[in-house]
């Protein structure tokens with residue numbers, strides 16, 4: 001088996017060149033299978049940590065991530081996916097308010113990826129693939145390998161990339177950290193802007209159980225540098241309204257019956273001032289103290 005292991009993407013916060021890089025690796029090695037190592041979606045908007053104030057809200061982030069994942073699914077229509085801790089945020093959030101799992105949509109259905117097999121772990125050619133949640137240290141995959149007692153590939157730790165081997169008279173096994181495909185400049189990773197250890201953009205190919213890690217050349221002047229890709233600025237919370245959401249709101253407004261307000265009440269209801277500088281979504285959320293606060 002010639003398997004391409006793709007690192008954490010965190011859509012919609014992936015590096016603009018990472019898809020092309022993975023596609024090229026797949027072609028160059030003549031791969032016949034693909035494994036996403038997890039954290040396919042970031043789900044920044046529903047994090048247990050505070051969200052960035054300029055980040056899109058949950059619906060907007062879903063739309064943006066969905067658009068990106070569509071590109072990945074088109075490039076790799078059949079794949080194994082290791083469910084990452086970010087992918088699971090919806091499930092974890094639902095659990096905090098006692099929503100049973102039967103009400104949670106399947107990952108395939110949510111992301112429109114009928115050919116992707118989502119699971120917490122996969123085994124190919126006696127190599128264990130999982131996201132890596134709960135594992136770390138200087139050599140995260142190597143540490144996980146020692147627990148699994150078999151060759152292991154993981155992501156999760158964005159600053160780790162590469163292979164470390166172990167051998168005894170009977171066996172030779174490895175731990176491979178895939179690195180990731182994220183954009184450190186994205187709003188979701190603003191927390192790390194002062195950190196000196198940065199994400200390593202990379203992926204790996206595992207040929208019949210032998211690993212070949214590859215770092216993405218994405219510096220200035222290199223093949224996958226961001227300047228080689230048309231990147232639209234990430235829409236922000238106050239200005240971005242996906243078409244589908246607009247349609248939903250308009251449809252619901254047209255369906256909605258006008259609230260029953262008696263004549264006496266009617267005269268007491270003040271007209272709500274709307275600031276023309278503020279988007280309709282911002283206006284709905286902001287406390288209204290005057291026309292332009």
Ligand SMILES: [Fe+2]
Nearest residue numbers: 008039156157
């Ligand atoms: Fe991640």
